[in-house]
Amino acid sequence: MSTKIFLGLIIFCASFIQNSDAQNDYRVGLLPAINVNKPVGRGWAVNFKYELRQFALQGDYSTSPESTFKYDLSDFIFIASKKVGLNNSLSGGYLFRLRGTTVIHRTIQQFTIVNSYNAFRLAHRISTDQTFEPREPAEFRLRYRLTAELPLNGESVDPGEWYVKISNEYLNSLQDESYDLEIRLIPLLGFEFSDNNKFEFGPDYRISSFLESSPRSVYWLSVNWFVKL
Amino acid sequence: MNPKNLTTFVIIFLSLNVIQAQTKFEKEYRLKNSSVPANAQAFIDSLPFQEKVKWYFEENNTGNSIEAKFKTHKTKYSIEFDVDGKLQDVEIEIKWPDVSKSVQDQIITFLDANYGFFKIKKIQVQHSGTSDYVLHFLNDKKTQDITTRYELIVKTRLIRKVVLFEIVFDEKGQHLSTAQIQFKNIDNLEY
Numbered sequence: 001m002s003t004k005i006f007l008g009l010i011i012f013c014a015s016f017i018q019n020s021d022a023q024n025d026y027r028v029g030l031l032p033a034i035n036v037n038k039p040v041g042r043g044w045a046v047n048f049k050y051e052l053r054q055f056a057l058q059g060d061y062s063t064s065p066e067s068t069f070k071y072d073l074s075d076f077i078f079i080a081s082k083k084v085g086l087n088n089s090l091s092g093g094y095l096f097r098l099r100g101t102t103v104i105h106r107t108i109q110q111f112t113i114v115n116s117y118n119a120f121r122l123a124h125r126i127s128t129d130q131t132f133e134p135r136e137p138a139e140f141r142l143r144y145r146l147t148a149e150l151p152l153n154g155e156s157v158d159p160g161e162w163y164v165k166i167s168n169e170y171l172n173s174l175q176d177e178s179y180d181l182e183i184r185l186i187p188l189l190g191f192e193f194s195d196n197n198k199f200e201f202g203p204d205y206r207i208s209s210f211l212e213s214s215p216r217s218v219y220w221l222s223v224n225w226f227v228k229l
Numbered sequence: 230m231n232p233k234n235l236t237t238f239v240i241i242f243l244s245l246n247v248i249q250a251q252t253k254f255e256k257e258y259r260l261k262n263s264s265v266p267a268n269a270q271a272f273i274d275s276l277p278f279q280e281k282v283k284w285y286f287e288e289n290n291t292g293n294s295i296e297a298k299f300k301t302h303k304t305k306y307s308i309e310f311d312v313d314g315k316l317q318d319v320e321i322e323i324k325w326p327d328v329s330k331s332v333q334d335q336i337i338t339f340l341d342a343n344y345g346f347f348k349i350k351k352i353q354v355q356h357s358g359t360s361d362y363v364l365h366f367l368n369d370k371k372t373q374d375i376t377t378r379y380e381l382i383v384k385t386r387l388i389r390k391v392v393l394f395e396i397v398f399d400e401k402g403q404h405l406s407t408a409q410i411q412f413k414n415i416d417n418l419e420y
Binding site for chain 2: 087156228
């Protein structure tokens with residue numbers, strides 16, 4: 001039943017992928033990230049993530065794309081996590097963003113539930129964050145992400161094996177009494193070098209502002225490296 | 230007895246249970262039909278089920294084996310063979326009410342005595358014997374010369390940490406072995 005609901009969400013989200021001649025903006029870029037996790041005992045762990053954004057193309061669907069190879073920003077994220085229950089965790093953290101000369105701060109709270117089934121794992125992540133940027137009103141977001149990890153060999157992912165990881169996320173944003181919804185669809189191919197060392201890559205599609213008349217799409221090539229010390 | 234000393238004793242006693250429990254290690258990958266030993270394939274072909282079978286090669290604490298997994302009439306079956314194709318056992322996933330009352334009572338008595346809090350997550354009944362006797366059991370439910378065991382996956386709390394154990398009982402509900410299940414890393418699902 002969970003698989004059917006998940007596939008339904010994927011199809012619902014895919015219906016938002018823009019390919020019409022409407023005046024919709026889009027950008028294409030690279031999104032590499034490294035994620036380092038370190039357990040510190042008694043169910044606690046600290047996590048550090050560094051992610052940068054590099055744009056390559058931009059335009060709207062009615063004209064040819066414009067090449068715009070440009071570095072956008074870097075994110076430094078620090079999260080402390082406490083395991084609660086079998087495979088669930090409660091976390092809090094802080095993001096430090098550098099965009100040009102602007103420094104942006106974000107506080108993060110999240111709760112993750114991971115369930116293992118016969119041939120896949122499913123994770124639900126609910127999070128809230130508060131973003132503070134100079135000369136901008138604070139932005140408050142409520143997010144829900146559903147992620148499925150499916151092994152491509154056997155019933156679980158083992159060292160030396162490939163897997164598929166599909167995420168679907170909904171981000172509700174409230175800023176200065178203005179509401180927006182962003183939907184993300186991220187199908188990645190992953191390889192497990194060991195249980196503590198994984199590499200994933202694939203498209204990361206994001207659409208926002210579609211509740212208004214001019215949706216904005218971003219197509220990232222996501223490249224992630226997960227290391228556990 | 231001083232309550233503090235009693236608490237310390239209970240914590241140490243429960244810790245000893247953890248120390249005595251093995252850690253369960255398992256790794257499996259799909260096997261093509263052409264790589265399956267002929268006698269294992271022949272056993273599967275002689276079963277009264279015609280469902281699609283998935284074959285796996287499995288490595289675990291006790292050695293390597295070949296498993297055939299399928300589902301029929303909403304019941305999951307897992308039939309294990311050694312690497313030469315000789316039958317080892319048949320595991321069938323069942324529900325708690327399918328276990329006889331006397332065996333239930335024995336199992337609950339053991340779990341109550343060893344784990345303050347517990348929840349049974351999954352039960353499999355395991356039948357082993359010669360290929361002929363197991364085949365007779367699967368076809369006609371004849372239990373002659375069949376060894377039956379119950380394998381439970383139990384969630385419990387140990388020293389403020391939630392853990393999973395695989396606990397095996399014999400056909401009368403007497404405890405045989407305990408192995409702690411290690412979880413795989415979930416960082417790529419959490420962050």
